[in-house]
Amino acid sequence: MSFNSWISKRNIMPTIKIDNQTITVAEGTSILNAARSAGIHIPSMCYMEGCSNHPTCMVCMVKNNANQQMIPSCATKVVDGMDLASEDSEVKEARKEAIELLMSDHVGDCEAPCRVACPAYMDIPKMNRFIANNQFDKALRIVKEEIALPGILGYVCSAPCEKVCRRKDVDQSVSICLLKRFSEEETQDYLLEKKKASGKKVAIVGGGASGLSAAYHLLLKGHDCELFEKYEGVGGMLLASVLNGDLPTEVIAREVAVLDQLGLVKNCNTEVSKEKFESLKQEYDAVILANGTDGEKFGLEAGKTGLNVDAGTYATSHPKVFACGSVIRTQKMAVKAIAMGKEAAWSVDAYLNEGKAKATERLFNSRFGTLRKEELAEYLKESVEGDRVEAKSPKGFTKEEAIAEAKRCMHCDCRKLDNCRLRDCAEEYKIDRRRFALGERNSVVKYFNHDSVIYEPEKCIKCGLCIEIAERHGEKTGLTNVGRGFTVKVAVPFNQQLKQALSIAGKECAEACPTGALSLRSN
Structure with missing residues (x-):
């Protein structure tokens, strides 16, 4: 072979087919990125640009039509002549099964029980956090996005949300209804912005x-x-x-x-x-x-x-x-x-x-059930001690009383409610979260000893992104895999605390985490 022929061959870019669409990309490109370059959606959870791709979640699978094998698109490089399927029924079923397996040992609620029980689906935990932070206008915004008449309900609501509040398993439920009344009465002149006139x-x-x-x-x-x-x-x-x-x-x-x-x-x-x-x-x-x-x-x-x-x-x-x-x-x-x-x-x-009426649909919601006695202490890490604050006036809470009562909320909702890739995939593939949920679930644990992040290991899918990011930042301790096989967990080694393990890379690790396992405390 002549030198010019050799150079010419080296410059040929591989061409593949995905769902009968022809795609030409640079050599060394992953199937996932090749698909994305052509606007083909392949879900992924453990993939992150710039990090090693260990296909732990198997959510990004595609099928090689040549041999009918399923392959992870995030970690497989394109080979000239590949013919792949990313949307047929077998691929979709394989992805659904992979997500159901991940969800089988996921111990965490997407939505707090109080919000699920509220017929108006109000984001109660977020309202509580805004009140606790003295941000009353933001609290009322959360209320008025879902509820037209919060002041009225503050007096006459039968409060089904309070009946399922997990705080009652500690002492008494959070006084949600009175907090809702407070938010309306404290910021009476607040109006949500109207959309542009439709002419209808x-x-x-x-x-x-x-x-x-x-x-x-x-x-x-x-x-x-x-x-x-x-x-x-x-x-x-x-x-x-x-x-x-x-x-x-x-x-x-x-x-x-x-x-x-x-x-x-x-x-x-x-x-x-x-x-x-x-x-x-x-x-x-x-x-x-x-x-x-x-x-x-x-x-x-x-x-x-x-x-x-x-x-x-x-x-x-x-x-x-x-x-x-x-x-x-x-x-x-x-x-x-x-x-x-x-x-x-x-x-x-x-x-x-x-031109067509549409039903209001609620997104996929992971639910793990009743808190065990030993788990109450984990949830109290995000709260304060003390019985329910009783309003001294028949008119309702003062600012100080409202703030004190709102702080009793235990943050039962997920911090990554709107950007959890596991929830997004579960919703997209309409999974059965109980399909592989066999035996007794693991107990909730919250590592709260860090200034800016919180770690909940029972939400972890072992993607390894946080381990690699911490290592890249030169963390002295960092995180690591502890155990083997099905018992492996991402943990802080040598009995160190989370704040020692992630002294530099905490925020980046939390933002990269595909679930609510590592998240920012401020969320």
Whole structure:
């Protein structure tokens, strides 16, 4: 072979096929990066640019069509002529199984039990942390992203969240409802920003909790809303709480004033007849029925308890009409009625923007169950000792009381709630987290003796990224694999503390961790 021929051969770049798409890349490129260069999505968890790629998670598998073998794309270099599949059913099932295996010994909740139990799905732990840090406006923002009438619920909510609060296994549950009331009363003039006007109009029939909630969320989405209420004022069944002395009238007035500021048009003393309903369907882009038990007169399909709706989208038998609250079935919990109004509004928003109603879906949530007695001490590392703080005034907490009570929260949610690759993959592949969960689970342990990071080893997938990053930074101790086979754990060697092991690389390790095993304490 001549020198020029040899040079020419050396300069040939390998060409491969992934899902019948031809890709030419530089020699030495991994299959994963070759796919990414062509816009092909392959999930990965243990891969990080610039680090050694040890295919521990096996989530990035692709299939070699030549021999039907599964290979890890992050650690396999391209070879000219490769023909690979990244999207067929076998590959997807193999990835799903790999994620289920990783999840089988994952001991950690994505969402705290209190948030899961809240019908309105409010991010309770985050609210608590903001209150504890004296950031009351941020706390109210968290509340008002999910709940239209937090001041009202602060008085009348039946607090299902408090019934599952893990703090009650130590002493007493966190006073979540009163903290929610405090956040609203402390920052009364706070308004979320509205989206740009959509030009769409929605009619809402009924001014109770569900109708007001629907109006609130639709207004925030940029739609015009007009409410029709047959009585003199809005409030619906909430007014019974006023008569009972459980809810001050000024609280309802304050919440309604917020809706007025957002642009709600109210028509009180206006009963919607069947004829009026027909005109609303013509004049408005969508109609939401939230008029209590008075819904069947409109000629829509009804069942035993009220109007029939699609369970996810709240759509009725008429494509333009939606329903929520007691018009479907009697709602005894105000928070449930408010949650239904929000979900109906979000479905209507999808209908107005995309032409099709859409159900509100919750993301994958890892749950490990009840805390063991020995685990309570681990969770208390993130809290303070002491019984529930009782408000000295019937009006609720003072600032000092609210801060003290919020600090009792034990941070049961994951610090990487929004950027955990394990959760993202579990959601994408719709896994069964119990499929390989055999035997007794490991106990929760929290290494909290570091200024900026926390380590929870039972969330670790043994990817080795933190070990390599610590070594690259010249950490004297760093982290290492301890044990062999299925019992291996990433740990601090020589009985050192975490702050000694990660004196330099702590933040970078936490940011690189694909799960919530290593995370920043400030999250």
